Amino acid sequence: MKISVRGEYALRALLVLGLNYDRDVVRIQTISEQQNIPKRFLEQILTDLKSLGVVESRRGVAGGYRLARPPEFVTLAAVIRHIEGPLAPVSCVSERFYEKCSCPDESKCAIRSVMKEVREAIVKILENVTVAQMCERVKLLQGEHTNPLDYVI
Amino acid sequence: MKISVRGEYALRALLVLGLNYDRDVVRIQTISEQQNIPKRFLEQILTDLKSLGVVESRRGVAGGYRLARPPEFVTLAAVIRHIEGPLAPVSCVSERFYEKCSCPDESKCAIRSVMKEVREAIVKILENVTVAQMCERVKLLQGEHTNPLDYVI
DNA sequence: CTATACTCTACTAAGTCAATAGAGATTTGT
DNA sequence: ACAAATCTCTATTGACTTAGTAGAGTATAG
Incomplete structure (x- = not known):
């Protein structure tokens, strides 16, 4: 009954993007390091999530990923079904x-x-x-004091 | 989130054995035909269920399988976890x-x-x-009139 | 124009799944 | 004792999936 590592990585990545929703885009590298996910593998997963329409990307020097819609509208069901x-x-x-x-x-x-x-x-x-609720849980689980970029998920 | 075909076959086989609990042992061949399960594959699965202790077997001419304990004491959780x-x-x-x-x-x-x-x-x-409850459901789903050996699961 | 970051396509090693195969052991009935 | 039926043990296999890795290419900020 298990989901794959790929699916789990997708959720972890989305959570990072959710926590940074009102900020700038987040680089693959950053997510990869923060979440212990192999970078090239994460690349594929994010491309996949892009095809689902839940994330969008910007290329180039100041590039990265962000959620394509507010975290309230991204359900875990949709993500897991897609992956x-x-x-x-x-x-x-x-x-x-x-x-x-x-x-x-x-x-x-x-x-x-x-x-x-x-x-x-x-x-x-x-x-x-939703991803938004996951973000709430993160805040509850580790308190409000932390810098958003340092959130340990 | 899917279980494997193997797991599904195991449940189907146990259901047949549950419906025949108070009767004689059931041959692999019979279960195989009734449930459209490849015989040699089912053999393996039943051996596996035997190692779990939920079924027991008799060899030879009048051989076959039966539940090792009353169907009330065989939960689906235990079976799926094992398989x-x-x-x-x-x-x-x-x-x-x-x-x-x-x-x-x-x-x-x-x-x-x-x-x-x-x-x-x-x-x-x-x-x-439990397997017993599954048997109840079978009876509800297809009425009481049928001969137990003809149960379509 | 260059460094940085995403993108597209392909490849691969390892593992799992769903069987299939063959030879052996046990039991019942004759 | 023997034959036939049935379970049992060990191995193998082909197809598929998983979890990456690799390389060359494209866009963008400064």
């Missing part, structure tokens, strides 16, 4: 990545009915947690 | 498969705190659903 695929434990209960499974009769499948509940539980949380 | 590993989306919030993650400070990690909630939600469901 990882279905939130559901089995594809036959996924709304957006539905695939027929090999069981004899899906409509009477008991496993399916349990997995549907699991899916609902996961979705309910991840659809309702 | 798949952690139920948690990230290992740093897993109770039984804990692994340190690469983020700068785990205790102050906002992602971790969200993933903890996700884990709790998943565990809450899967720890409380």
